Amino acid sequence: MVGKARSSNFTLSEKLDLLKLVKPYVKILEEHTNKHSVIVEKNRCWDIIAVNYNAIGVDRPPRTAQGLRTLYKRLKEYAKQELLQQKETQSDFKSNISEPTKKVMEMIPQISSFCLVRDRNHIQSANLDEEAQAGTSSLQKRGVDEDED
Secondary structure: OOOOOOOOOOOHHHHHHHHHHHHHHHHHHOOOOOOHHHHHHHHHHHHHHHHHHHHOOOOOOOOOOHHHHHHHHHHHHHHHHHHHHHHHOOOOOOOOOOOOHHHHHOOOOOHEEEEEEEEHHHHHHHHHHHHHOOOOOOHHHHHHHHHHH
């Protein structure tokens, strides 16, 4: 069984170059609909990005549109994870964040709000867990109070 040769890892400068090239197309690439016209437009954008990316560095291995698309998706996911980790440790927000995450946040400000929502949901589920462990829920407490009247 012969597989496809694995390409080399992306360097920091390659990641930053990709984010620069993606920036003008963010509005299209972040469109979350399954319309055929949107999908065709996204594919066209990725083809343009790949051509421009491969034209930047002759000393770099050539990358496919799909490989760049996957990297972009991973960079967004890493940014979300990094922001959540920053919030959990409550450390100095901007100073310890990686350069790619800063760029992703500039391009897609909703990522930080996604982390806040996810954080709130985590807090709510933790509160529900505490109530469940205590053996009473707020509904049960209210029911007991109403029965006493």
